[in-house]
Amino acid sequence: MHHKLSRILAASVLGSALLSGATTASADATGAMVSNPCAGCHGIEGASQGQAPVIAGLSQMYLASTMKAYRDGQRYATIMDRIAKGYTDAQIDAMSGHFANIGWPTNNQTVDADQAAKGQKLHTSSGCAGCHGATGVSMMPNAPRLAGQYAGFLEQQMHDYKDAAKAIPPGAMVMRSMLAAMSDEDIAALAAFYASQK
Amino acid sequence: MAFNRREFVKLTGATAGLATLGLPLVSRAKGSVSIVVIGGGYGGATAAKYCRAYMPDAKVTLIEKNKYYYSCPFSNEVLGGESKIEDVRFGYDGIASHGIDVVIDEVTGVDPAAKSVATKGGKNVSYDYLVVSPGVSFKNNIEGYDEAAMEKMPHAWKAGPQTTLLRKQLEEMEDGGVVMLVAPPNPFRCPPGPYERASQIAHYLKHHKPKSKLIIMDSKDKFSKQGLFMEGWKANYDGIIEWRKAADDGKVVGVDANEGILRTEFEEHKPAVANVIPAQTAGALASAIGLTNESGWCPVDQRTFESSIIKDVYVIGDSCIAGKMPKSGYAANSQGKVAAAAIAAKVGGYDMPDPSYVNTCYSLITPDWGISVAAVYQYTPEGIVGVKGAGGLSPMGAPESTRKAEAMYARSWFRNITTDLFG
Numbered sequence: 321m322h323h324k325l326s327r328i329l330a331a332s333v334l335g336s337a338l339l340s341g342a343t344t345a346s347a348d349a350t351g352a353m354v355s356n357p358c359a360g361c362h363g364i365e366g367a368s369q370g371q372a373p374v375i376a377g378l379s380q381m382y383l384a385s386t387m388k389a390y391r392d393g394q395r396y397a398t399i400m401d402r403i404a405k406g407y408t409d410a411q412i413d414a415m416s417g418h419f420a421n422i423g424w425p426t427n428n429q430t431v432d433a434d435q436a437a438k439g440q441k442l443h444t445s446s447g448c449a450g451c452h453g454a455t456g457v458s459m460m461p462n463a464p465r466l467a468g469q470y471a472g473f474l475e476q477q478m479h480d481y482k483d484a485a486k487a488i489p490p491g492a493m494v495m496r497s498m499l500a501a502m503s504d505e506d507i508a509a510l511a512a513f514y515a516s517q518k
Numbered sequence: 519m520a521f522n523r524r525e526f527v528k529l530t531g532a533t534a535g536l537a538t539l540g541l542p543l544v545s546r547a548k549g550s551v552s553i554v555v556i557g558g559g560y561g562g563a564t565a566a567k568y569c570r571a572y573m574p575d576a577k578v579t580l581i582e583k584n585k586y587y588y589s590c591p592f593s594n595e596v597l598g599g600e601s602k603i604e605d606v607r608f609g610y611d612g613i614a615s616h617g618i619d620v621v622i623d624e625v626t627g628v629d630p631a632a633k634s635v636a637t638k639g640g641k642n643v644s645y646d647y648l649v650v651s652p653g654v655s656f657k658n659n660i661e662g663y664d665e666a667a668m669e670k671m672p673h674a675w676k677a678g679p680q681t682t683l684l685r686k687q688l689e690e691m692e693d694g695g696v697v698m699l700v701a702p703p704n705p706f707r708c709p710p711g712p713y714e715r716a717s718q719i720a721h722y723l724k725h726h727k728p729k730s731k732l733i734i735m736d737s738k739d740k741f742s743k744q745g746l747f748m749e750g751w752k753a754n755y756d757g758i759i760e761w762r763k764a765a766d767d768g769k770v771v772g773v774d775a776n777e778g779i780l781r782t783e784f785e786e787h788k789p790a791v792a793n794v795i796p797a798q799t800a801g802a803l804a805s806a807i808g809l810t811n812e813s814g815w816c817p818v819d820q821r822t823f824e825s826s827i828i829k830d831v832y833v834i835g836d837s838c839i840a841g842k843m844p845k846s847g848y849a850a851n852s853q854g855k856v857a858a859a860a861i862a863a864k865v866g867g868y869d870m871p872d873p874s875y876v877n878t879c880y881s882l883i884t885p886d887w888g889i890s891v892a893a894v895y896q897y898t899p900e901g902i903v904g905v906k907g908a909g910g911l912s913p914m915g916a917p918e919s920t921r922k923a924e925a926m927y928a929r930s931w932f933r934n935i936t937t938d939l940f941g
Contacts, residue, residue: 353873399912406908
């Protein structure tokens, strides 16, 4: 509830900033300016159309803590560790606020229905729903939405989270222990389930 | 494979529109402003779209010579056979759908005093602000490499018919034939490009012409992402790719296109296929307008991309001197957004927020082996510099899973950035 309210507040601050003239607007615009170059890989306004993750509509807390974890070597990445090092805390907070204020985009991925059904069973039986919600839409600001996220990204991330040689944030250690029991096929099925959700 | 990763349906609700990009929108009272963008590639298409987004009431005109744009990024994959030329071809309907006036015509002159652009088709378009993104043009650093020679020894460094021509030559080559790729001296468009191309052509040779090989004839003694390319070649194309650096007589100084001969200082070579990439300078239009300095490139205020030579004219992309940023599609895309924000700030009478620039260049060594170089840039009084400690290369010796993930994200990048440009 608090989270929802803070988003509404943020939205109204954004709205008034747009109306109130140069100084406020420019201050607000920093989030937009610093977020502009992200589109090349993450899509216009964070609505990726490739396998790079959608970053629109995730909570500010998750986005900011993820960027800082990438930056500080606490989360393995193919490229975001190198990019995140280019930003200060203030810039990360501004861009996270920017993307958190955009709605989650609707997308359609073609997934194998049997795979998705198998993934749904695993999602429920393995306890993933506890943090990520019954359909992969999390109500907790520190657990990202998985529903509608790209399967390729999710699958790759789960493999990274499972791999003990790769850094993951302390809060994600529970993921590592849950994924330890999963086969490659299980992980692919889970990814298919989340990708199939709207 | 549980599902085909490439077979996802196009997003339906995610055409995020352009109205929510977050900068203060310039008010209707300023609605009479006219912005003309010349060149509809990575820089110009971005600038036109973002000018329109920041100034919804401005008149934005994009003037582009060709009806279709062929992307240089991912055109190497067309040469390698993993993509078709249609996959890198984009029209301008998407841009027009945002209310931008798209004019397919050739610019014949710009009058900075009258603030007007003349076209071959007889149009005169007046502007308050002009954005110029003309890419590169070729220098005559290789004797005999003229326009006729380009039809026999394609450069394919501007994608389109040249790409198709080189691909056809590779397909028609007999197994056992030698391909020579002539790599240009610095600075040039897309520093890792020639070496990704070598990888892609080698991918084709390995699977279709296994007795053939490719020799890179280089004007340089080192190149972008060298360690990563060398590692990838050793793993995937051992004995297929040879790199001959300048110090080992790799520098091609002349051609006889009719005889199919490449000449270095000491030798003559007669490859079955020659891909000759000449030295480069700012797009011809930039020098015609008078935007270049003695270096052949265009000096700009690196905070706004306004020309240091002509007021109210902005130069972005390969033609401009952008500090430490490379000449790449991603860099041009970043610069287009900054130039649009700078113009919007000027029109709206507010201070432009601090600009932010990113560059990421992916290269595909095989369809499952991607590598990257990335950087985040900031503006300083000395110009655009990389943020210290940020950016850099993919790690050496990374597991195959990492290379495969980077290949996936490379394709994702192409889809997303071309949507940013043309969607």
